[in-house]
Amino acid sequence: MDCQHVEPAADAASRRCAHCRSHRLVRHAELLDLTVAHVDADAFYCSVEKRDRPELAALPVLVGGGTRGVVTAACYVARMRGVRSAMPMWQALKACPDAVVIRPDFPKYTAASRALRGLMQQLTPLVQSLSIDEAVLDMAGTEALHGAPPAAMLARLANRVERELGITISIGLAPNRLLAKLAAGLDKPRGFGVLGADARQWLAGKPVRLLPGIGPAQEKRLATRGITRLGQLQGLSAREAQALLGDDGPHLAARARGEDGRRVDPARETRSISAETTFNADLADAASLERHLWQLCEKLGGRLRDGEASAGGVVLKLKTQRFLTRTRAARLGTPTVLPERLFDAARQLLVREVDGTAFRLIGIGASPILPLQDADVADLADPSMPRRVAAQAAIDRLRDRFGKSAVQRGRALDQG
Template sequence: MSTTPARIPQRLIFHVDLDAFYASVEELDFPELRGEPVIVGGLGGRGVVSAANYPARRFGVHSAMPMHRARQLCPRGHYRNGRMERYRALSQQVFDCFRALTPDVEGLSLDEAFLDLSADPDARDNPEAIARALKDRIREQIGLIASVGIAPNKFLAKLASDIGKPDGLVQVSEAGRQAFLDPLPVERLWGVGETTTQRLRRAGLSTFGSLRRVPEPQLRGLLGRSASRIKALAEGKDDRPVEAHHVTRSISAEQTYGRDLNQLPRLQEELSRMAEEVAARLRGKSLETASVAIKLRTPDFHTMSRQRKLNRPSAQGAELRDVAQALATEWWQAETARLNRSPRLRLAGLAARELVAATGQLGLFGNQARGASTDALLDQARSRFGDGVLQRGIRRDKLGTDSTQE
């Protein structure tokens, strides 16, 4: 009896790269430098260029170049010592924007990261809109310019963002990968340096397409043991996962709405439902959460995240709900004041973060014990009759916010 292997779902990977990051921060902080060639790096006799903005690059200046050579090429440039504390602070703000979209963020440096949005159905339906909203948020809130590549894997996403610079947004689809790759020069392949490039070019292999068409045994004579890996890249194949270096795991629930959600009580109902779902999944895995986050996305695809620590780790739906609803109310009131009208949402989500093993000590007194017993009853009902059969009741107060009865 033969079986068909399960089909691996296509991934959705963003590669986000801040354009000329260090030099752009200097222009941000010192507006008189805008439009001028700016070079950041060590200014001593043996210093090297850490970053050069695009006006400086027109003179041939690039990163890793000896600073004395940069001064020869661009004598009228503005040369600045690096300010790492400032760069780290702005990098943190940018990465906060990334993590508002997804916890699956693999930082490569202060100014570059892979994001895996495969689990976000809204992003899968509208990847370019999500990427453009991310670029807009980084520009409007932080003042920096980012280029984004969108693709089914990391290699393609990185190539796409590089090709789109500056201020680029390039998507490579599964169907269009070879049309995108074939004309590219072989030196764009990861692991192909100057020596290998010359060897390939002497063999008449100057593009991804020409290399892709050569049988692998023939390539081994040119590339040795790396032939298989390089040929796979020329074909656009890259199975490496995004390796998020966050310590915490998360359990989340979210919903995209066919009609925009535009009432706070409705949002509170949704968060209450999600809190119950997430809490039940925590209990099913014998986990508790030390932090609750909400995720909200507006119709123009701007995504924001708010997070708050709990007083103690918990897997009680009521505790997760209360924190999530408080975060949502604070955001809603601030956004209503800013817009002078009620905001609208196309997506809402709730996540339990900073997960720890459950202690088993559910408490003996007061609301904690009552909440735990209610959760136990809910779990029994769901186990027997299915999800959604029983929920906590929701009462609306005079202010239009929600409170939940045990």
């Protein structure tokens, strides 16, 4: 893999590449025929931080909030000690007391993500981003363009990413999106997994939770019906699966067999743009919650503008002191990136939840994500919109030049 050399069949038993002597070899009967790839950046946030601070390379690194926050990302050194994403930070530091904790720097991660996407688009125009650190590629028909099969071009991509971006990726190659995603997780980090006609047999012995989309609740429901392995789903006909598991049964049985008819569609990207904060002490009063909500709406508006996107609606997230999550959503009349419009919509959701419950976390997200050009367009209902957009642009310019604290709105300073 390291030198992208294709080994002849006679050397299939070799443990090292005959050209570069690397032990990182990829072998599969269909290796040169498969065209759907899943690219997953390894411990992305932490990898970017280690790239910029080489002295942290061998150390456990966590990206996330303070002692009451949660782990946004954990490097592989920390994962070996039992730390996982979304784990409370205090619990992570108990398991890994020497971890280096770094506050998230989303603009930096976004820049790295765009650079990675640019390299992928040099292989094929059919690149569909799934998140900031994952994408799926359809490389059918690209061999004539590049003079090499997709597998070789993907190996070159992995090397370019390490050399030019200073991070690593894992790659899955398969006949469809589902299997490509599963293959990408076979040998992380710096992995190159392949699944083809052998996928059904490989899947048969795996637990049902391996399938993306099957969470703990559905795993328990399947277990009550005696189904714990994917092989138990594979043989079900569509009628049997529906009778046993309901309307989702046939689709679930098909995925258990490794079947997936989804196409790679760059126009159907799944993105999540949000901001959240964990309080130093639980909060229950409306004024304090609204102050934090405003700050998050300013962050969300900035992230939308940086991502050339807008919000067609807002999603409010609250987590109680008992770690129970409340999620509320509302659509907007027209898309926006303006903090005050995001806040007005989110505040209406928040006031319904202020009932004496103490909250440890508040978050705000945009859903659906829409194009930036659709946002905050002047109309007869709000002729002041161009002035509001211009005012926000002026604030952004001043903050870019003098720092984020250079301009503060009165609501951010209200300690009431």
